[in-house]
Amino acid sequence: MQHVRSDIHNSATPVLCQSCQSRHQGICSALSPEQLLALSRHTRRVHHDAGDELLADAEPITSYGNVLRGVVKLSKVLEDGRHQVVGLQFAPDLVGRLFAQESRVTAEAASDVDLCLVSKEAMEALVRENPALEHRLMLQTLRELDEARDWMVTLGRKTAAEKVASFLYLIASHIDPTGEVTTFDLPLSRADIGDFLGLTIETVSRQMSRLKADGVIEIENYRHVSVPDLARLRLRCG
Amino acid sequence: MQHVRSDIHNSATPVLCQSCQSRHQGICSALSPEQLLALSRHTRRVHHDAGDELLADAEPITSYGNVLRGVVKLSKVLEDGRHQVVGLQFAPDLVGRLFAQESRVTAEAASDVDLCLVSKEAMEALVRENPALEHRLMLQTLRELDEARDWMVTLGRKTAAEKVASFLYLIASHIDPTGEVTTFDLPLSRADIGDFLGLTIETVSRQMSRLKADGVIEIENYRHVSVPDLARLRLRCG
DNA sequence: CGCAAAGTTGATGCTTGTCAAGTAACGTGG
DNA sequence: CCACGTTACTTGACAAGCATCAACTTTGCG
Missing domain, CATH: 1.10.10.10 (Winged helix-like DNA-binding domain superfamily/Winged helix DNA-binding domain)
Incomplete structure (x- = not known):
């Protein structure tokens, strides 16, 4: 019996997802094995070296990225070149502003980073069909808002x-x-x-x-x- | 015919909601007339004078408040008394941290404020049943996160x-x-x-x-x- | 080994905070 | 309605903290 269950589990869960942190703690935990399988057809794992730009401010977002390893730095720049880092993202955070045409920050790999990239279309379709997934994303967004406000105290006072x-x-x-x-x-x-x-x-x-x-x-x-x-x-x- | 339609409309939409900004632009726009009617049994309109405390940091949230008029100030305090305002809310924003036991900020009426109060239980039940409502709340939360990050640039640089x-x-x-x-x-x-x-x-x-x-x-x-x-x-x- | 990049340390000045005095707006009671 | 006191705001003098500029040190890399 154990053997059969294991087979079913393995056949339903994409290989890449089996050891993924996001599968258990991140947004993918809101997905059924079938949804995970469907999603995995639109994902690919990518590596970025420290310093690589992942998203540019005011540029269209073409895909979202689930952080698997490393740290992503979100920042903004004033016209005269002054810089402000406005957030750090760790596994299993999602990089990319949801429900917007353009990014509102620059995202850079602060360290070497592994991402699970999802096309914008696939991600947004999945969110539309799956309220549990949107709820997970809501929880992450609320946590990021809490963190941003905590940091405002540090910056201001x-x-x-x-x-x-x-x-x-x-x-x-x-x-x-x-x-x-x-x-x-x-x-x-x-x-x-x-x-x-x-x-x-x-x-x-x-x-x-x-x-x-x-x-x-x-x-x-x-x-x-x-x-x-x-x-x-x-x-x-x- | 006009007369009949008007009757139906009036009987389905609570009187208090008929002229409310939140009915059209705010979170209530995600609700059907029936849901609005059901919700209205758990809401009450309240007024607060400038300076009144609406939520205390680290205290349990018992109800959420839809801002109908005025400005709400969200702030945090360090142990030695240093203060930082971390956000302002205008109509039709929702005051109160969703999905948390306790508030993470102090909320005060900055000006005279009118709120539509909703009990925590009613609000959370409604969100659970209504993905479109959670989506509206998600959009508000994302906007607040964008605003917080914009403000971090101001504070830091x-x-x-x-x-x-x-x-x-x-x-x-x-x-x-x-x-x-x-x-x-x-x-x-x-x-x-x-x-x-x-x-x-x-x-x-x-x-x-x-x-x-x-x-x-x-x-x-x-x-x-x-x-x-x-x-x-x-x-x-x- | 030597160069470039990243980080540290020091001298100095500007920006903002602190302390103090003064002025304008607001509410209260006569 | 007006003196009064209170609160909110403004202005000035001075000090402190951080930025700037510059020299120097350490680390990493070809």
Whole structure:
């Protein structure tokens, strides 16, 4: 019996989906095996190197991308070139503004990224037919809105020191939600961190050095950071 | 015939809903007359004076509120009392975080406000049964996310002068989307504007005085502002 | 090994916050 | 209706925090 069930399961679930995080936690968990199979005919897995542009601001969206691995950076630019990072996306988030003709942000691979690309048409048809899927997307959108509003407090009311601590805490929490993480790689350069926090590279660097001097963090590789005591970092977040 | 149709229409559409903006542009436009009638048994119209608290951060939500008139201010507070306004809601927006046990913001009446209150249970039951309604809510949530991200650019990367100009432009655009408005009342005090922009009262005041001295705006009553040339204000937004 | 890119550190100045005083609008009671 | 007090806002002087500019160091890569 076990053998038969396993066969049915394997034949109904596309191979690519079987080990996919989105299958269980992400939007694909709202799909039946049949829908998943149908969808898989319109998807393809792609890799992007750090720095690749995934979506351009004010350009038409041709496909959505489910983040499988890595970090995607969403940003906006003022006419004179000032930059602001307005969001980070991790697995299993969906990249691409739903129900709009054009993107309202630039999306870039912050690290090396694997995506499961879905054509715009297939995705929108699926959403139309499947209210449970739209509900999943609604939950993700509400969470992104909560995160954006949390970040507005950081941008508007925190000092440079608190901003940098908040960023490090954000990354640490995302890498290990249990709060036990002590060591990780930063997905952003100092320039990107500055653009996320509304600071210059130099100020970010100074505040990182200060946290290091105070023993709150250890810096190995520029990109590689250790946090011996997450609660102590939390205290610096304001 | 006209008489009969009118009767049918009137009997199916609740009296309170007949002249409501939300009936046509807001979330209620996703409802059939029967659903509207069913919903109307769980709604009541309430008025709040400017300054009234509608929702408290980290407190359970007991009902949602459709904004019929006025402006609602969403804000967050750090432990030491620093304030940040994270959003403004106008008619026909829905106040209250969907699918969450607790509010993630404080909601206050910025001006005198009329709301159509819906109990949490009735609203959530209706959303569960009505995918078209959830779709409407999804569109509102996506728009709020777009607005939050636009505002993050203002908070992170604009100067004080650009921030104040951006705020005035935002209000002017909301009061008259055609872009022809020249005169309006500010829905926020200088203190709230500061909390929206991540500035102090004094800096807001100085920048307003500067815009006035430069002839970009005219200030009558503290709260009452005229913009003779909206395009000129737009140029100051960075 | 040497060059380019990324990051750090230091000196200085501008922007904005802080503190303080003063002015205009608003409501209340006489 | 007008003095009064309260609140909201404005303006000024000064200080602090962050940006800017510049030199230097580390890291990664051909």
